[in-house]
Amino acid sequence: MENPLDGLQEENKWKNIVTKIIVVFAVVLTTFFFLYQNQSMRTISNSAFDWYNHLEPNFKWIVLAGFLAQLVDGALGMGYGITSSTILLSTGINPAAISGSIHTAEIFASGASGYSHYKFGNVNKKLFKILVIPGVIGAILGAVLLVYIGEKHTGFIKIMMAVYAFFIGVKICFNATKKYVRKKPFKQYGLLAWLGGFLDSFGGGGWGPIVTTTLITKRQSPRFIIGTVSLTEFFVTLSSALTFFATLGVTHWQPIIGLILGGVIASPIAAKLVGKLPRKLSFIFLGTLVIVWSIRIIVKLF
Numbered sequence: 001m002e003n004p005l006d007g008l009q010e011e012n013k014w015k016n017i018v019t020k021i022i023v024v025f026a027v028v029l030t031t032f033f034f035l036y037q038n039q040s041m042r043t044i045s046n047s048a049f050d051w052y053n054h055l056e057p058n059f060k061w062i063v064l065a066g067f068l069a070q071l072v073d074g075a076l077g078m079g080y081g082i083t084s085s086t087i088l089l090s091t092g093i094n095p096a097a098i099s100g101s102i103h104t105a106e107i108f109a110s111g112a113s114g115y116s117h118y119k120f121g122n123v124n125k126k127l128f129k130i131l132v133i134p135g136v137i138g139a140i141l142g143a144v145l146l147v148y149i150g151e152k153h154t155g156f157i158k159i160m161m162a163v164y165a166f167f168i169g170v171k172i173c174f175n176a177t178k179k180y181v182r183k184k185p186f187k188q189y190g191l192l193a194w195l196g197g198f199l200d201s202f203g204g205g206g207w208g209p210i211v212t213t214t215l216i217t218k219r220q221s222p223r224f225i226i227g228t229v230s231l232t233e234f235f236v237t238l239s240s241a242l243t244f245f246a247t248l249g250v251t252h253w254q255p256i257i258g259l260i261l262g263g264v265i266a267s268p269i270a271a272k273l274v275g276k277l278p279r280k281l282s283f284i285f286l287g288t289l290v291i292v293w294s295i296r297i298i299v300k301l302f
């Protein structure tokens with residue numbers, strides 16, 4: 001009989017590998033940039049200080065958002081997007097830049113997670129084919145709509161995102177206390193994936209709480225649901241991030257760096273917390289945190 005802990009350890013191993021790849025890539029890219037510019041050490045030093053002085057005033061909060069989001073996602077298996085977007089909404093960053101940054105930073109984690117599930121046979125290929133195309137289409141449409149509406153109606157979009165976060169927080173708490181009841185066969189997979197992808201891009205997160213929890217309450221095998229949805233999430237996240245890059249360019253690089261930096265710091269801590277926290281209590285805590293923070297944002301905006 002396959003030990004579920006082996007799969008968990010393998011998934012954490014791949015997440016650590018991806019984290020190291022990110023760090024190496026960042027170092028190589030930075031080194032190449034300075035060598036290409038043919039700058040002296042003094043110029044490099046001045047450029048570093050100049051770069052630091054031009055960081056957004058809320059950069060430390062962005063790093064904190066990445067740290068908490070990775071901590072939650074690593075320990076619970078979901079919640080990265082909704083945690084980071086809820087925190088970033090209070091920093092004054094453009095809603096489109098928030099969602100674009102989150103999905104760019106999340107590509108690496110979702111890719112490692114999806115690969116691990118696929119390698120250990122946790123993916124239902126038939127279900128994957130049903131979910132992936134509607135999920136990708138929904139993600140692209142959500143990203144495009146957020147970019148073009150968010151430019152003119154930033155305040156309104158922030159309120160919508162905060163209300164959406166409140167709804168997700170309530171849903172997380174509800175699912176944590178809800179007893180599993182076998183229901184009639186679920187058929188609206190495509191619509192669910194489209195809606196999950198759209199709201200994930202437009203709201204900055206929610207793919208897991210919407211798609212994973214809905215399917216788990218409708219079917220019998222959480223293992224294949226979680227594995228398949230995790231693999232699908234990579235393609236949804238990648239499509240969303242590429243859409244934001246195509247429409248926004250690289251104007252939101254600081255939030256991306258902050259989220260990745262916070263995630264790198266939190267990864268080893270999250271790995272140690274896996275399986276050690278009461279799952280039900282942890283989800284209730286996460287849901288309550290999102291609810292309180294979203295209410296705070298709504299009150300602040302009004």
